[in-house]
Amino acid sequence: MKKKIGVIFGGQSSEHKVSLVSATSVLNNIDTEKYEVVKIGITNDGKWFVYNGEIDYIENGNWIKDEKNLISHGERILFNREIDVVFPVLHGLYGEDGTIQGVCKLAEIPCVGCDVLASAVCMDKVYTKYVLENFNINQASYVVVHKDEYKDRENEILQEIEEKLSYPVFIKPANSGSSVGISKGKNKDDVKLGLIEAFKHDRKILVEKGLNAREIEVSVLGNRKAIASVPGEVVPCKEFYDYEAKYEDDSSELLIPAGLTENEMEEIKLLAIRIYKLLDCEGMARVDFLVDKDNGEVYLNEVNTLPGFTSISMYPKLWAASGIEYSELISRLIELAEEK
Ligand code: ATP
Ligand code: MG
Ligand code: MG
Ligand code: MG
Structure with a gap:
């Protein structure tokens, strides 16, 4: 069977739309000779x-209007043990942060990707730092700003940012993805505005020293025995890789x-696997680095446990370039979930 x-x-999450695109690719490419697919949509x-309707209605959001093909209380299918493996093609809040992984765990259904702890730690950019700085993983310097404290100590905090990091800085909601709520600050006023924007998405904000760096990404696949893909590089069409540069502008x-030497590539692959294991990742993650344009120093930027998954997204493209094509990748991820 x-x-x-x-x-x-x-x-x-704020990445709802990105998820619809990723999921459409997964649904169109999953090996249907091997697997029977149940589509589960969360509004x-x-x-x-x-959702029993056409895959084509998912990407544009019209699936939710396709009432005759919708069965409500979709979560019941998990607790009724009607499926064998869950593939959460969700990004960001309640998808990438350990919550859905926890639901699957309670329902005793294997779930593709990282478990609760790794998902939560990687989703929270501040906690990723807290964990990895114990292992001397190079990361950009930072200041953490909490909404409630900022209200009372605004000037002091702005001063600390300026002194500790100098400009430019990046202002990021601790739990962010797809660059939502992220901005670059070149002076105190930018930082003030950036914090106001970021607080719309999170109560905890990471302000990070801005690096003049190339963006190098590595796909990692596996449970304890993980492998790394060939590293790829993002060249944003804008000043940084913001939401528009990611999804709306195809340049x-x-x-x-x-564009690294063989040696640099091997080093960064090993580093990606080391970080993956330190964070207890399983299944998959895309480990993203910033490499200083002037001196080649390598910094970890972040770890994405449910990276963009369209067939033209970096995670699957790096695997395709490393010999694992898209539908094979989906099958492997499902097998890895069952092996956990
Ligand atoms: P993703 O969509 O990959 O999950 P994200 O929303 O988690 O992204 P980051 O990758 O942390 O956000 O930041 C978004 C972009 O901002 C990066 O791709 C890079 O272009 C820029 N950026 C972030 N931090 C820095 C930094 N410290 N120095 C220079 N550029 C940075
Ligand atoms: Mg991210
Ligand atoms: Mg992300
Ligand atoms: Mg990123």
């Missing part, structure tokens, strides 16, 4: 549906392989 895979899409306000470039 075919294994039943619950592919979950949508969700309550922006958190309602779960089993950003992805270079595969990255």
